[in-house]
Amino acid sequence: MDITTRTKQPYNYAVLDNIFPLERLSELRSFLTGFSGWFFHKQSFFEVYELNLDEYEKSDGVLLKRTVPEEENISFSIPSDCSWVKDDSVINELRSFLEQEFLVPLDSTCSICINCLVEGQSIGMHNDAPRIGFATHRFVVNLNPDYVDSDGGHFYVLKKDGEKPEIEKMIRPIINTGFAFESSPASFHAVGKVKEGSRFSLIFTYWHVGNKVILKQELAEKITVLKEEVLRNPTGLLPLILEESKKLQLKEALYENGNLFDYALELYALLKSWGCKENLCFAGFAFACWNKINAEKISDIKIGLGSDTLFIAEYFYGLAGNNSPDLSDQPSSIQILYFAHILVRKRITFFSHENWLTEKEQLRGIEGNLPDEAGYLYNLIYK
Numbered sequence: 001m002d003i004t005t006r007t008k009q010p011y012n013y014a015v016l017d018n019i020f021p022l023e024r025l026s027e028l029r030s031f032l033t034g035f036s037g038w039f040f041h042k043q044s045f046f047e048v049y050e051l052n053l054d055e056y057e058k059s060d061g062v063l064l065k066r067t068v069p070e071e072e073n074i075s076f077s078i079p080s081d082c083s084w085v086k087d088d089s090v091i092n093e094l095r096s097f098l099e100q101e102f103l104v105p106l107d108s109t110c111s112i113c114i115n116c117l118v119e120g121q122s123i124g125m126h127n128d129a130p131r132i133g134f135a136t137h138r139f140v141v142n143l144n145p146d147y148v149d150s151d152g153g154h155f156y157v158l159k160k161d162g163e164k165p166e167i168e169k170m171i172r173p174i175i176n177t178g179f180a181f182e183s184s185p186a187s188f189h190a191v192g193k194v195k196e197g198s199r200f201s202l203i204f205t206y207w208h209v210g211n212k213v214i215l216k217q218e219l220a221e222k223i224t225v226l227k228e229e230v231l232r233n234p235t236g237l238l239p240l241i242l243e244e245s246k247k248l249q250l251k252e253a254l255y256e257n258g259n260l261f262d263y264a265l266e267l268y269a270l271l272k273s274w275g276c277k278e279n280l281c282f283a284g285f286a287f288a289c290w291n292k293i294n295a296e297k298i299s300d301i302k303i304g305l306g307s308d309t310l311f312i313a314e315y316f317y318g319l320a321g322n323n324s325p326d327l328s329d330q331p332s333s334i335q336i337l338y339f340a341h342i343l344v345r346k347r348i349t350f351f352s353h354e355n356w357l358t359e360k361e362q363l364r365g366i367e368g369n370l371p372d373e374a375g376y377l378y379n380l381i382y383k
């Protein structure tokens, strides 16, 4: 494999050549030309035909599509001379490349898919910025022999600081060239309209170990459910807090990519689900509001909260204001609250390797003081 471009600007990416033995890709391309099991995938900014190889399993050398009830009497298979795309050796080699190129640890999961864009189709500008549990790194291999510029379907690396995107680099989707990149809020790219023939690309998708796909269920969905549960049956001080939140218009207050009310309530609900004492859970809620509301309003939210709750919240607020607080000599209640705060923010921020490293460093040594459920998440994200 040859690296023809390698850069961190405007985001981490590499342009590649001679990725696989050419015959392998030529065989795959010939097969795809006559393939009929495509899935039409349309979204606001793109329209493509997709072949999701995750739905296929190796069986006697060929790749067989797992049957789904609605397709009981159709079966799709990919011949043995193309089954190499799902070989562990291929998946592991590309993973190692991405790990070395971008200096990140990647999870064992890999998702593989083939895109086919026919005349008139394109993929509009997007960045694939990873939310919790979403893929973080991708390796795209082009599959088009005899490609000429008039075929269209160029791949564009885009830079978007302000309103107007600029073309940073154009890549022709010529067979055995490729593009590897790290998804982030800056990783804008697009595929121009196909003008002639069909444009195929083979895409390997990977996840950073700190943003594993199961975090969607284990964290994002769980937190949503927990929040709904506490709302359905508000006990203790919660009814009062909900009333105060309305007055404070927490739902209207933006926080990261969400609002302050959701963040505060999720923090409360997560701490509660870990079996934390009510005062610690409320301290979580109070802390979350501290930053965004003015001093007089804080006194409103103080109504009803016990002094120990306020003490924790106030103390924690001071601590969290410090960019890299040393948590190791803090009381365990503060460590737990800090960890919950990091987790809840994950749902409303984008994953980044740098943030993950900082968190890992900050949270070092607190593991033994976490409740079981929190310890499980800690291991899932930082181990």
Ligand SMILES: O=C(O)CCC(=O)C(=O)O
Binding pocket: 115, 123, 128, 138, 140, 155, 189, 191, 201, 203
């Ligand atoms: O099909 C392609 O060439 C690129 C698709 C894309 O946007 C991606 O893989 O993130």
Ligand SMILES: [Fe+2]
Binding pocket: 126, 127, 128, 189
């Ligand atoms: Fe993309």
